[in-house]
Amino acid sequence: MLQRRLHERVPGGAHTYARGSDQYPEGMTPVLVRGQGAKVWDADGNCFVEYNMGLRSVTLGHAYRPVLDAVRAVLDDGLSFTRPTELELAAAEDFLGLVPGADMVKFCKNGSDSTSAAIRLARAATGRDLVAVCEQPFFSIHDWFVGALEMNAGVPMAVRELTVRFRYNDLESLREQFGAHEGRIACVILEAATATAEPAPGFLEGVRELCDRHGAVLIFDEMITGLRWSAGGAQALYGVRPDLSCWGKAIGNGFPISALAGRRELMELGGLRTDQPRVFLLSTTHGPESVSLAALRAVVRAYTEGDPIGTMEQRGRALAEGVNAAAGELGVNDHVAAIGRPSCLLFTTKDADGSPSQPFRTLFMQELLRHGVLGQNFVVSAAHTPDDIQRTLMATREAMTVYRKALEEGSVDRFLEGRPVAPTLRRYAAPRRIS
Template identity: 55%
Template sequence: MPTEDSQELHLPRSRKANERLHAMIPGGAHTYAKGDDQYPENLAPVISHGRGAHVWDVDGNRYIEYGSGLRSVSLGHAHPRVIEAVRRELDRGSNFVRPSIVEVEAAERFLATVPTAEMVKFAKNGSDATTAAVRLARAVTGRPRVAICGDHPFFSVDDWFIGTTPMSAGVPAATNELTVAFPYGDLAATEELLTRYQDEVACLILEPATHTEPPPGYLTGLRELADRYGCVLIFDEMITGFRWSEAGAQGLYGVVPDLSTFGKALGNGFAVSALAGRRELMEWGGLRHSGERVFLLSTTHGAETHSLAAAMAVQTTYVEEGVTTQLHTLGERLAAGVRDAAAGMGVGDHIVVRGRASNLVFATLDENLQPSQQYRTLFLRRLLAGGVLAPSFVVSSALEEADIDRTVDVVAQACAVYRKALDAADPTPWLAGRPVKPVFRRLS
């Protein structure tokens, strides 16, 4: 791990590996959020392996890792209970020409964990699940429009959502016109939208909570609006699932959506997602009805046995070990430490920690208290130099108190440099290259 007083981090092997990645993989990564443009220039480590809350890059540096696997590895890397469950299935075969008994067991386990749902169908990624939910809502209602929460950053790689982002190249304008947006927390604006597109909106889809908690009565009000205007209420629980409670945000806030989608933490890094919801709607994608069939989800690898075994082990671990509580406790310790460190260095108004304790993010603000990619670059550089890999402050349960305390020490050192840059009103001398870039942007 780089020493506490380390001023620079050199990653020659990672740089060469990144060149190889870009030569063969568009964007140099399989998820844009993992791209090297999200990190300071020449400081995008390529990972060799991970265990618990730590990862090692190909240059041999060890880091305390946050946001593990874009929030998917919430139990830590190579968690023993998950790995053992996967290992038991590997020798039994991974995919068959008919459903395996593991599918029955996984569905039973999921529906016991998320009792607000009545049926579930598994897939491999979140986009397939959310798009299936949207398709089902359109089929059930006979309506064309999708209403998304415009304040939430991501729902799917598919056209109905990507067409609303700055990276809309390749999406027909006619498709874009069918997606409309409503603001989070504003019931009046949502009702105005539903009135404007009377009998046209198939569904309301949103993350029930993100870095802000839902205002009192908001989710209940959305439920009432969906019922009154005849549209389907969909909760995207990719992030809130397990981190808010074992049953997601719907389990915590007590508001039941018609459909919900889960992923990320569900597999602790193994590829598994879920579409769940009311039987009356989900059966439209089944065989036990006399109506028109809906192509809900049909994925060759959706029932891969070892991924489903991983999901079952994750759910068991969360329930038996109280993982959600652990995440909140660790997050609260980290948030308090970072805020104290920032305040102590005079940058408490500039490095801002936000979100639920189990899902912390940070904002980097300039001298005018405006979000700044330059100051984010400076901050990330100092964290990396101190052995902290943190595109966010999202915790895993594998973190120990010593990891949190070490992180806070590194943050304090970074804040000292941040203060110098603010005093100079110019962070450029501390960047050593181009600033990190937003994921969604029109030009490369």
């Protein structure tokens, strides 16, 4: 079994925790071999309509032809050199043309490097050590963030104590942190919005004002909102300019590229136009390789010449309306629902008491998989067709029929095969430890 072999060679059986087998029903962890548009095929030849699309990194669809053509066009010219290329300048200019709140950009390979570079830059600029992090799921694989998680083995306590938390849409919780740590907070980092949480009126403006008043750097994590909320990210949509912003995922449509963008006076601290001690900002061998920069330029063209976000919102609305209508017809609408921004939909899975339930979530995913739908949510791409949506609605109806039976019995025991999925970043491998 391929999954078993993966566990023998790769810790956790996957290179990303969210892709792990413990995040899917046991015995139903397809190992994929290819994708096209919004469909993927596994090693056994099964075809699925896929959601979440590469952890939200693929907005234009798998194997999107214009991006692949742009990549192929640079392959014969070499990929990595000892000096910058003309392509680096063109990619930087294209990217900054999308982002009204940024003057300069540095490219790298993953979002964690981008956010961690932003933290280092903010600390250098302010001479402070504390980081105020919004209570949102994930910002980095590095110690400054991981130390605040339950899964924080290996992070020294001294590092953990440098991160403080505040709540989204709760200005008072941030104000309290500034008061409790007067003159010590270097920066505030948050996602301006999430799939299920829009900024309350005045919240982002209030965060901006608090940062200005206390001399802290404001950082927006645009990994998900960038090119999914708007081409210019949350900062363009909501009209609040951060000092620094961190990008990844959709900017390469699956190709490995991320970016740190921001105000010139901050970014130059990592350059050659400063008399201040220089910041080790980002310096990566593969940050400027040609393939991903070419992919980024093709993505920018797709967003300037077309309307991928409009398509995602249209498909997401159709999916949500269909799922919720079926849930109502089957009498499970208090338990299963498609919720959130149409371009970034989630599904709820509640037990008979109306409480969020991992066993019921696993049952729902199990039945979706049985009927050709792969996903931990309903996050669409612009490649999802009306036929894909209809196929998903048919699978959802079948899944909810089984779900209703489990609700009537008050338990998933007779219907769920194997153990439920487990929280991704938990402290111990149990309850999904494997032998």
